[in-house]
Amino acid sequence: MPTHTTRFAPSPTGWLHLGHAYAALFAADRAGDGRFLVRLEDIDATRARPEYEAGIFEDLSWLGLKWEQPVIRQSEHVAVYRAGLEKLRALGLLYPCFCTRKEIQHEIAQAGNAPHGPDGPLYPGTCRGKSAAEGEERIASGEAYALRLDVVKAMALAGKELSWIDRAHGAFTATPAIFGDVVLARKDTPASYHLAVVLDDARQGVTRVTRGEDLLPATHLHRLLIDLLGLPVPEWEHHRLILDDQGRRLAKRDDARSLRTLREQGWTAEMVRKELGI
Numbered sequence: 356m357p358t359h360t361t362r363f364a365p366s367p368t369g370w371l372h373l374g375h376a377y378a379a380l381f382a383a384d385r386a387g388d389g390r391f392l393v394r395l396e397d398i399d400a401t402r403a404r405p406e407y408e409a410g411i412f413e414d415l416s417w418l419g420l421k422w423e424q425p426v427i428r429q430s431e432h433v434a435v436y437r438a439g440l441e442k443l444r445a446l447g448l449l450y451p452c453f454c455t456r457k458e459i460q461h462e463i464a465q466a467g468n469a470p471h472g473p474d475g476p477l478y479p480g481t482c483r484g485k486s487a488a489e490g491e492e493r494i495a496s497g498e499a500y501a502l503r504l505d506v507v508k509a510m511a512l513a514g515k516e517l518s519w520i521d522r523a524h525g526a527f528t529a530t531p532a533i534f535g536d537v538v539l540a541r542k543d544t545p546a547s548y549h550l551a552v553v554l555d556d557a558r559q560g561v562t563r564v565t566r567g568e569d570l571l572p573a574t575h576l577h578r579l580l581i582d583l584l585g586l587p588v589p590e591w592e593h594h595r596l597i598l599d600d601q602g603r604r605l606a607k608r609d610d611a612r613s614l615r616t617l618r619e620q621g622w623t624a625e626m627v628r629k630e631l632g633i
């Protein structure tokens with residue numbers, strides 16, 4: 356098997372469950388003799404908790420995994436995200452958005468037939484045409500804002516079709532406009548998932564990004580960000596999701612399926628692998 360650098364990138368916002376076990380074991384397997392990294396996606400400081408972080412290491416060790424040190428915490432690398440944002444800003448691809456959730460919903464309801472993306476209705480572009488002076492003034496006055504990517508402008512700047520390969524699903528041409536003008540940062544959040552993940556994977560030298568199929572659409576946007584930021588293009592492999600008895604994907608609130616609960620009930624790592632079909 357070719358050698359890869361892969362990573363498992365959980366958020367320390369809950370206990371790991373069987374779905375995380377599958378993602379972690381899958382990533383470690385795809386590294387082959389290469390590097391397997393763990394990255395803590397704790398950029399949402401309001402939800403990340405130290406006990407969940409400790410739980411992640413405990414659960415992964417219990418599963419028999421070994422990962423490279425040191426482990427990167429997103430919260431400790433805010434300068435990297437700021438630099439990425441600055442690059443996009445200098446290209447003229449970001450604009451501040453001052454709309455509240457309510458205002459956006461109202462605008463979408465008014466429009467009637469609003470286009471939908473993987474995460475719901477697309478932002479209607481209310482703040483896109485505002486002057487830079489107005490934006491600067493409102494930011495300086497302390498107003499809350501999000502920084503959005505002008506996706507049409509960004510695709511025009513990329514200027515070519517962007518392709519990407521998923522080892523399980525084949526070749527794709529990137530269609531980042533499915534997300535509309537996505538939020539890349541907020542006043543108090545230095546980077547959204549989309550921005551942080553491409554910058555982190557690049558600087559950690561990740562060559563194969565493995566994660567659940569629920570994030571396959573996001574890769575269309577990531578491929579564009581990678582191009583705009585001049586980052587190396589990895590390959591991807593989106594894997595199946597682990598479902599509960601009702602066929603729903605596991606969520607952090609399903610404590611009954613958390614690895615620590617299973618362990619307390621006497622499960623072994625071997626039993627987890629068997630349950631996951633590994």
Ligand code: GLU
Nearest residue numbers: 364365366396552565566
């Ligand atoms: N923190 C993300 C999650 O838990 C990781 C997604 C990814 O691997 O890109 O879903």
